[in-house]
Amino acid sequence: MTKVLVVDDKQMMRDSVGATLQRAGYTVIAAADGQTALSMLAKHRPAAVVTDLKMPEMNGLDLLAKLRETDNDLPVILMTAFGSVDAAVQAMKLGAYDFIQKPFEGDELVLTLKRAVEHRSLRQENAALRSNAQGYESQHVLVGRSPAMRHLAQQIQQIAHSQGTVLIAGESGTGKEVVARTIHAHSPRRDRPLLCLNCAALSSSLLESELFGHERGAFTGADHLRKGRFELADGGTLLLDEISEIDIHLQAKLLRVLQERQFERVGSSMTLQIDVRVIATTNRDLSRCVEDGTFRQDLYYRLNVLPIHLPPLRDRIEDVPLLAQHFLAQTAIREGRDAKDFDDEAVAILQDYHWPGNVRELQNICERASVLTRGQTITAGTLQPWLLSPPSEAQSSELDHEGFVPHGIVAIQPGPKRLEDFEREQILRTLGRFNGNRRRTAEALGIGVRTLGLKLRKWKDQNLVAQTV
Numbered sequence: 001m002t003k004v005l006v007v008d009d010k011q012m013m014r015d016s017v018g019a020t021l022q023r024a025g026y027t028v029i030a031a032a033d034g035q036t037a038l039s040m041l042a043k044h045r046p047a048a049v050v051t052d053l054k055m056p057e058m059n060g061l062d063l064l065a066k067l068r069e070t071d072n073d074l075p076v077i078l079m080t081a082f083g084s085v086d087a088a089v090q091a092m093k094l095g096a097y098d099f100i101q102k103p104f105e106g107d108e109l110v111l112t113l114k115r116a117v118e119h120r121s122l123r124q125e126n127a128a129l130r131s132n133a134q135g136y137e138s139q140h141v142l143v144g145r146s147p148a149m150r151h152l153a154q155q156i157q158q159i160a161h162s163q164g165t166v167l168i169a170g171e172s173g174t175g176k177e178v179v180a181r182t183i184h185a186h187s188p189r190r191d192r193p194l195l196c197l198n199c200a201a202l203s204s205s206l207l208e209s210e211l212f213g214h215e216r217g218a219f220t221g222a223d224h225l226r227k228g229r230f231e232l233a234d235g236g237t238l239l240l241d242e243i244s245e246i247d248i249h250l251q252a253k254l255l256r257v258l259q260e261r262q263f264e265r266v267g268s269s270m271t272l273q274i275d276v277r278v279i280a281t282t283n284r285d286l287s288r289c290v291e292d293g294t295f296r297q298d299l300y301y302r303l304n305v306l307p308i309h310l311p312p313l314r315d316r317i318e319d320v321p322l323l324a325q326h327f328l329a330q331t332a333i334r335e336g337r338d339a340k341d342f343d344d345e346a347v348a349i350l351q352d353y354h355w356p357g358n359v360r361e362l363q364n365i366c367e368r369a370s371v372l373t374r375g376q377t378i379t380a381g382t383l384q385p386w387l388l389s390p391p392s393e394a395q396s397s398e399l400d401h402e403g404f405v406p407h408g409i410v411a412i413q414p415g416p417k418r419l420e421d422f423e424r425e426q427i428l429r430t431l432g433r434f435n436g437n438r439r440r441t442a443e444a445l446g447i448g449v450r451t452l453g454l455k456l457r458k459w460k461d462q463n464l465v466a467q468t469v
Contacts, residue, residue: 002117003027003044007037007051007063008079017050017079020106021113034058038066046074048097048116050109053080053087061087064094075116079104142175142182143326144319148311152179159306160186165258166279167243167303169286170310172451173358176281177241179308184237189277192236195229199240200450204247209266212253218267230263234274242454243280243303244289251296258302278303283451284458313355313362320350323359327366328378340370345380353387356423361446388426388445424459427452 004026008014011032018028029044031037035058037051049067053060060078067074075097080087091099097116100109142153159166160183168176177196184194197210205219213228229238240246246254257263262273280303289295313320324342332339342350355361365386369378427445431452434440442449 002048003029003046004113005029005031005037005040005044005046005049005051007031007034007049007055007060009033009052009055013052017109020109021050023106024110024113026113034060034063034066037063038070041067041070047120048075048077048113050077050079050113053078053091061090061094064091064096068095073120075120077109077112077116142178143323144316145322146316146319148316149319152308152310155308156182156186159183159308161188162306163277164305165277165303166306166308167286168279168281168308168310170281170283171312171358172283172454173360173447174310174312175359176283176310177239179310180237180239180279180281183279184239187237187277189236193233194237194239195233196239196241197229198242200242200245200454204250207246208250208253211250212263212265214266215268218265222267225265228265230257230274230276231265231272233276235276237277237279240278240280242282244282244284244286244295248294248296251299255296255299255302258299283454313358317351320355320362321347323362324350324366327363328370331367331370335371338376340373340376340378342369342378343380346378346383349380349383349387354423356388356426357445357447357451360448360451364446386446388430424455427455 002025004021006014006017006021006028007030008017009032014030014032018030021028029040029046031040033055034051037049049063051060051063055063058066060080064076064078067076072095076095077098077100078091078096079100079102081102087099097119098112100112142149142156156179166180166183168179170176180196181194184190197207199207202210209218209222209226209228211228211230213226213231214222216222216225253263257274257276258278261275262271264271286295286300286304290297290300313323321342324347328341329339350362357364365383368386369382373382427441430444431438431441434444438449438452442452445452
C-alpha cells in the first residue's frame with residue numbers, strides 16, 4: 001500500500017488526517033515535528049508528505065526545504081489555517097506540490113494526494129524511460145557506409161523533424177527498432193518519452209488495455225486505473241513493433257487515434273486528447289495483408305505516410321566488417337576486457353555468408369566469438385561451425401525425405417529459387433535437426449524465438465510451408 005507521512009504538532013489533527021487517508025486506502029506514518037519526520041524518511045520511504053505549515057522549531061516551509069535536499073521529487077502538500085498568498089507563493093517556489101487551507105473536506109485532501117502520488121509516479125517512469133533510451137542509443141547506433149545506409153541516413157534526417165507517422169518495413173533483424181529510436185532522438189520530441197510496444201507479444205484484449213489504458217473495474221482483475229501507452233507517451237513518440245499482428249477490431253480504434261488524436265480508456269466514456277507521434281514497424285508486406293483482408297486499407301494509408309524500407313544485410317554486405325568491429329567493441333565494454341579482432345580469413349567468411357538472421361544474427365555471432373575465443377584474434381575456424389551454408393539443389397530435393405523438416409511441416413517449392421528460398425530451407429532444415437525445438441533452432445540461427453515463429457507463420461500464410469495433420 002502507498003505510504004504517506006503526516007506531520008502536525010497537534011495530535012488531534014494528525015489523527016483526523018490519518019483516519020481520512022487510511023479510509024482512502026493509504027498507509028499513514030505520523031510525526032509530531034519536522035525533525036522526527038526527517039528521521040523517518042529513510043526507514044519508511046513515503047510516497048508523499050502532508051505537513052502543517054505552522055509548527056514550533058521547524059515549520060512546514062523549513063521542513064519542505066530539508067525534504068528537497070533529501071528527495072527532490074517527493075511531493076509535499078502543506079496544510080495551514082493561516083493561509084496567505086505570500087506563504088503559498090513561497091511554498092511553491094520551494095517545490096511544494098500543492099497548498100491546502102484548513103478547514104478542508106477529506107475528499108479534497110484525498111484527491112490532492114492522489115494527484116500528487118500519480119504525478120511523482122509518472123515523473124519517475126518518464127525519467128527511467130529517458131535513461132533507458134539514452135543507454136540504448138549509446139549502444140545501438142546505425143553503422144555502415146554502403147549506399148543503402150547513406151540513403152537511409154538521409155531519409156532519417158528528413159523524416160526526424162516531421163510530425164508524420166512513419167512505417168518502417170524490413171526483414172526481422174535488420175534494425176527497425178534502432179532506426180525508430182534514431183528518428184526519435186533527432187526529432188523535436190527527443191526530450192519527451194519514447195515508449196515501445198510489441199504488438200505480436202500480447203493477446204487482443206491485453207493489447208487494447210496496453211494501448212489505451214483502463215478504468216478500475218473495467219474487467220476482471222482491473223483493480224486500479226491504468227494509463228495506456230498513448231497516454232503515457234503524450235508529447236513524445238510511440239513505437240508499435242510488428243503492427244501487422246494487431247487484431248482487425250483493434251485496427252479501427254487505432255485508426256481513430258491516428259486521425260482524431262483522441263481515445264477513451266477501456267471502461268470509460270471520457271474522451272482523452274493526446275499528441276503522440278506513431279512509428280510502426282513490420283516484417284510483413286502490409287499491402288499484401290490488405291489484399292488478404294487481414295489489415296485495414298485505411299489504416300495502412302494512415303500509417304504509410306513516411307515509409308522507410310530497411311535492406312537485408314546480404315544487400316549491403318560491404319557493411320559487415322564495420323558492424324562486426326562495432327559489436328566486438330560493444331561486447332568488450334560490457335565484459336570489461338580488451339576488444340578482440342577478426343583475422344582476414346574470418347572477415348572474408350563473414351562477407352561471404354548470406355545472413356538469414358540479418359544484423360541480429362551477426363551481433364549474436366560476434367558476441368559469441370568475443371566471449372569464447374581465448375586469444376585476441378578470432379579466426380575463420382572459430383566462426384565456420386556457426387555459419388549455416390545455403391542448401392545445395394540436391395539437399396533441397398531431399399528436404400522432405402531425410403528428416404530435415406520437423407514433423408508436421410512440409411516445405412513447398414514455389415518455383416525458381418531466390419535468397420529468401422535458401423533462408424526458408426535453411427531454417428526448416430535447422431528446425432528438423434533439433435526435432436522441431438524452436439528455442440534451440442533460434443539459438444543456432446542467431447535469431448529470436450518470436451522471429452522464428454513469425455517467419456514460419458508468414459510462410460504458412462503465403463503457402464510456402466504447409467502444416468500437415
